[in-house]
Amino acid sequence: MLPKFAYVRPDNLKEAVEKLSAEGAMVHAGGTDLLGCLRDDVLDAGTLVSISAIKDLRGIRKTENGGLRIGALTTITEVSRHRLVNQKYKGLAQGASEVASPQLRNQGTIGGNLCQKPRCWYYRGEFHCLRKGGTECFAAEGENTFHCIFGSDSICFIVHPSDTAPNLAALDAEVNITGPKGKRTVKVEDFHVLPADDVMRDTVLAPGEIVTEIIVPPVKHGLRSSYRKIKARRSWDFALAGVALALVFDGDKVTDGRVVFSGAAPVPWRSREVESAIIGNILDGKTIRTAAEASVKGAEPLAKNEYKIGMFQGMMTEELEKIARAEE
Amino acid sequence: MKKEQEIYYTKDVPVPETPEPGTEPEPWGKTRIIGERVPRVDGYERVSGSAVYPSDVMLPGMIHGAILRSPYPHAVVKSVNIEKARNMPGVRAAISMDSPGADLQWPYNKEVSTKLFDPRCLFEGETIAAVAAETPYQAMDAIKAIKVEYDVKPFVVDERKALKSGSVEVHEGGNRLKTATHERGDVEKGFAEADEVVEKTFRTECEIQTPLELHGCVANWDGDRLTVWESTQGVYSVQSKVAQVLKMPLSKVRIIGHYMGGGFGSKLNASKYTIIGALLAKASAKPVKMFLTREDAYIAVGNRPPSNMTVKMGVKKDGTLTAIQLKGNATGGAYPAGGTALIDWLFRDLYTCENVRTEMTDVYINAGPARPFRAPGHPQGSWALEQMMDMLAQKINIDPVQIRLKNIPKVSQAREGNPPYTSTGLEECLRKGAETFGWDRARKEAEANNKKDGHIKRGVGMGGCVWIVGGGGPPSTVVVKYFSDGSVNLNMGASDIGTGTKTVMALVVAEELGVKPSVIQIENADTGTTQYATPSGGSKTVPTEAPTVRNACIDAKQQILKMAAEDLGLDVEDRDAEDLRFEGEKVVSKSDPSKSVKIKEIKKLNKRGLVMGIGYRGPNPENKTVNPFAAQFCEVEVNTRTGEVKVLRFLGAHDSGRVMDRLTYDNQVFGGITMGIGFGMTEWRVLDDGQTGKMLNKNWHDYKLPTALDVPMDMTCVPIELHDHEANNTGAKGLGEPVTIPTAGAIANAVNHATGLRFTDTPINPIFVSRMQDKTRAAEKAGKEALSKEARNKEEG
Structure with a gap:
């Protein structure tokens, strides 16, 4: 059930910014995440400032x-x-x-x-975790199947x-x-x-x-991009592992580009390891194998998410093979 | 003339002959409406939103209840203070264990009961206190203001740990509730006679019913009479429990449940919230709406128990099973709730085997009590048994369909005296299902694909089943009111739980009385105004109620024939009336077709206004058993790099006797397969075992029900319509539960066909597939290392 809050809907940015300066004011756009967070007591809003009229x-x-x-x-x-x-x-x-x-x-x-706010079930549930101002992370030793393998610094393990x-x-x-x-x-x-x-x-x-x-930014000549997401069910779910590729090709060779993971870290996770394995190379079997291995270099899996290591490697292999064949 | 056409579905077409009074008719031969594709009689109301479900009920002055539940899986309540809550704005009632009239016993079974608000909280979600307020928000605020002092205790939420010595005890005396055993023949002898023996351990995760309409009720008192609008599968079972707990006469408790939004077994009876709703209504002198939150529905009102099964089976080279042994445990949570119930049934009854031993131990843990869940025990047992059958088939190198065909029983082996089935379609389900599916070809194509280098593998798998009940039986009473214009009211106590019960019953009336389904009005599921019925569960509603409806129609026809005989100057006492037959719009003399009377012109009928036909459910056949059978087939695609599994197509071949309405039949088959996909591939309850013991995924995102994309577009229903003239007077057997029994096992077999990996644990999702692949790769690596070490040793040696 939603807690009590005030609701304002200014029609210009200036006023919205002013309203947002009040204590406990929060932005309301589509509301799909916000209302859930309010209902689950994750957030406490004094005023919702809807920007939908701007x-x-x-x-x-x-x-x-x-x-x-x-x-x-x-x-x-x-x-x-x-x-x-x-x-x-x-x-x-x-x-x-x-x-x-x-x-x-x-x-x-x-x-x-x-x-968006993270989907960690401790954060969203009745657990006063670090991210909500508590003193402990429950995912560290708990049910961490859906948690991160990079970037936690052993503090918070959300993806x-x-x-x-x-x-x-x-x-x-x-x-x-x-x-x-x-x-x-x-x-x-x-x-x-x-x-x-x-x-x-x-x-x-x-x-x-x-x-x-x-x-x-404008498209660079030779850019190919793709996104792949692996989910526990086929719709209405977040990534177990995902990868965004934006690679610049000169013929068969990758000359520039970025590789960013979802489902891997508390932030969208740029894999410089994969980038350096492929930039300057043709995406042949050997490069792809190296890149797949590089994708999990430095990963620190938890007790229940070790499966992500093989999953990221498999996904990386499949996506690089696919983008090597793709048209610009 | 025009009006008659509106009432009768056809003119001058004979309706079924009216049998002698007191005799049970034979099932129909050819039918006119039964078995057709008829849309739901209440489809408009359900889709348009005009159907009033219990959660839609709004009464004048109605207020809203809310329940405070234990946030701990194990705690003792030292004190509850509701005073602050009671004085909050809008609050009209607040009750806890200390409140007058709230010190009530809640029975789990004959031996075990707890208090309505028990200070010993043995699972997260146990009831502590409740309030009723003018708005749901005020009620929720008041709940939050209740002060509770808990003595928080250590807990155990994993049944495997609960069985270990030194475990926390849920109840004093240990966590071993009971062990159910079955033994026939000599399994050791059977294993000795086998050419191949396979042993494997399986696990199925806890699945939760999650009906679309939440659990709850609206309760209202009028003097000493209580009326409850409850979202339930059975109004009479709710009435009985409410009367028992509140110590009231049955006559003073009226339960209404015209529509309800799904239960899957978890709404077969009243719950604590029903009683709490009634107490709040009494305390506030207002009607109270008492519905659970979705989170509470996940933890407090039922589940399919998780199970662990070690199975050992022996087989001869020709496919004959020589021994089946099942040993394991399961948990129904914190109270006796059938944790192991019926998990062993398929091992005992489905395939021919002389030597069988089963031993299942029911275990207590600090989690919400289980409740019956669509085919209790069967999908769990099927998960293990159907995979074992495939493993045995691989050992002796025969086809999965063939090994099952080799072991089709002629009698029910698990039952005392080995009674035969009234009809058994297992063989035809297997043969016709395989043929329609294109089994042989699909298997070969998948194997050819898998020999290629690609990482997308294909697999084809199947499973068979029987369902322990599904024949229905007495008691049931139904009343048919036949009006003078030929239109009909059907009055029955049974609930339509979304399965199409009302539609099927309208078709029975239409078939028997010759009227269109559209002029049949159904009054149902109200203990105040409709007849006694057992709850809709066990796939028994159609085989119980349909024959009863038919009997009521026949009773009405017999009375109408007598009235017509008077009009035609025939001597009723002389049994001249037997010369007459009922033809829908009129009654005609068989010997002289020119002698007839239109029904709307029958004098006595017009004078009386209506004829009331009463039907009772007759007994089931003696020394025989009535059971539905099935076989399901599926094809999957597995991405061996990412662990993703896609179900490409499914086929259900089902022997449930006569098809009553082909649309509801298909709907059940596809719905059952969908639920089976959830059980096998997407759903599992996550408890915070190592830390708090709380359920972590009590919402619709984290608890993963299958979505439209998890279910294949390509689904086929193949009814195996055997003529069963012994089961009951309609020839229909139950369908709602067998449809979900073999699904998950069939998927596991298909995934094994694709990958060679054996998935012993549910659910088969990318996480579990990836883990299994890691394990396999590690084992291969260890194997290679061991081999090379051996080789090195040899060289060195």
């Missing part, structure tokens, strides 16, 4: 330099079906279409998808739940933010916060700040 935050359009500007309120469905996204940024379109279920994609927004963020990070996209101190821009890659930096924060957003839009 028209400027909607829609996808081309930027002057040929990239894309995606308004934060654009629904996941719109992203997954948009013509330009499908033509130029296949990985992002695939990522968006892998989110949750059709109903949730219709309601959820791209900005909200980046700002970041977003399917769009890894793709946006792989494409080197940026997040435009507006807050009480004005505007700023952060790379998607730097948008999420590791437990070692601050276990109580998921993103770099300061109080009162709102994600307004996402800027995807």
Whole structure:
């Protein structure tokens, strides 16, 4: 059952930022994650500031330099079906279409998808864990089948739940933010916060700040992108393991690009190990084997998620084989 | 004329002959409406939202109840303070163990009972206190304001650990509740005679019913009469339990459950919340809506017990089974709840074997009590038995279908005196199912694909089953009100739990009385106004109620024939009426077809307004048993790199006797397969064993029910419609449970066919497949190392 809260719906950004400066105010966009967090006592909001009336935050359009500007309120469905996204940024379109279920994609927004709270069942349940200001992480020694293999620093073992963020990070996209101190821009890659930096924060957003839009840079010549997600069931589920590829090819050779994992770490996890195994190489059997091994280098599996090691390697192999054959 | 066509489904077509009074008719020969594809009679109401389910009930002045439950799997309540809650805004009642009238006993069975609010909390979700307030929010706020002092105790939530010495004791005296054994022949002799013996240990995880409509009720008092709108599978069973606990006469307890949104066994009877709802209504002098939260429904109102089974079986080269041995344990949670119930049945009854020994130990743990779950025990047993059958077939190198065909019993081996079945379609299910599925070809194609290099493997698997009951039986009473215009009210106590009971019963009336289903109005599931029925469960509703409905129709027809005889000047006492037959819209003389009377013109019927036909369920045949059989077949695709398994297609071949309505029949088969896919591939309860003992996945995202994408588009239903004239007067047997029994085992066999890996534990999802592959790779590596070490040793030696 939802706790008590006030609700305001300003129609411009300035007013929204003002309202958000109040103690306990929170942004309400699609609400698919927020309402669940409120209902489960994960968050406590004094005021919900709905940004749904701010028209400027909607829609996808081309930027002057040929990239894309995606308004934060654009629904996941719109992203997954948009013509330009499908033509130029296949990985992002695939990522968006892998989110949750059709109903949730219709309601959820791209900005909200980046700002999601983790799905750890201790965090979401009746456990006063570190991330909620408690003194212990229950996943460390508990039921950690769905938890991370990278980036925990032995503090908090959540995996970041977003399917769009890894793709946006792989494409080197940026997040435009507006807050009480004005505007700023952060790379998607730097948008999420590791437990070692601050276990109580998921993103770099300061109080009162709102994600307004996402800027995807123009497509580099030879870019191929893809997203792959392995789930415990085939729909309405988060990644056990996932990978966003955005690779630049010159003929058969990979000349540049990024590899970002989902289901691996508390943030979308850039695998520089895989990148260095493939950049400068042709994706032949040997390179792919090396890359698959590199994908789990440094992984620190827990008692119940060791399966992710083999799963990431298998997925990496399959996806690199696929992208080697794919068209631009 | 026009009106008649609206009432009668066809003109001048004979309806079934009316048998002698007091005789049980033969099942129909050719039918006109029974067996057709008829949509649900209440489909519009259910889809449009106009159907009022118990959770939709709104009464004037109604307030809302909420229950405080133990957050610990094991604790003793030292004190409960409800005073603050009682004085909060909107709160009209607050009760706990100390409240007057709340000191009631709640029976789990004849021997074991607990208090309604028991200070000994043996599972997470045990009831502590309750409130009722004007809004659900006020009720929830008040629950949070209740102060409870707990003495938190150590717990055990894994039955395997609960059996170890030194374990925490759920109840004093140890966690071993009871051991059920069955023995026939001599298994040691059987193993000695076998050419091959296989032994393997299996585990099935705990599955939770999760019906769409939550558990709950609306309770209202009028003087000393209590009316409860309950989401239930059986209004009379709820009435009986409520009357027992509240010490009231049955006549003063009225339970209504016209519609309900699923139960799968977990709503066969009343629950503590029913009593709590009634107490809150009494205390507040208001109608109270008392529905559980989804989280509470996951922990407190039932589950399919997790099971551990070690099976050893022997087989001769020709496929003859020589011995079956089952040993294991399972848990029904913190109270006696049938943790091991019927897990052994398939081992004892499905395949021919002289030497059988089963021994299953029921164990207590600190978790929510189990409740019957669609085919209790059977899917668990089937998971192990069907995989064992395939393993034996591999050992002796024969086809999985063939080894099952080799062992088809003619009698029920598990029952005293080995009675024959009234009809047994196992062989035809296997043969016709395999043929329709294209078994041989699919197996060969999969094997050809798997010889290739690719990492996507294909597999084809199957399993057979019997269901322990499914024949129905007495008691049941049904009343048919035949109005003077030919339209009909059908009055029965049975609930339609979403399975299409009302539709099937309307078809029985239509078949027997010649009227269209659309003019039949059904009144059901109300202890105040409808007749006695047992709860809808055990796949017995159709074989119990349909023959009773038929008998009620026949009784009405017999009365109408007598009235018609008077109109036609025939001497009723002289049995001239036997010359008459009932033809739907009119009654006609058999010897002189020109002599007839239209039913709407029968004088006595018009004067009386209606004829009331009463039907009773007759006895089942003596020394025979009525059971449904089935075989299911499936094809899967396995990604050996990622562990993903995709079910490509499924086929269910089911012998449940006569098909009453082909649409509801197909619906049951596809629904059962869907649930079986959940049991075998996606669902499992996660308890925080090492830390808090709490359930971690009590929501619809973390507890993974299969979605539309987990279920194949390609599903086929093959009814094996044997003529069963002994089962009952309709020839129909139960269907709702066998449809989910062999599914998971068939999937495991298909995945084994694809990968060579044997999945002994549910669920087969990418996590478990990946783990199994890791284990296999590690074993291979260890094997290779051992071999090379051996070789080195040899060289050195």
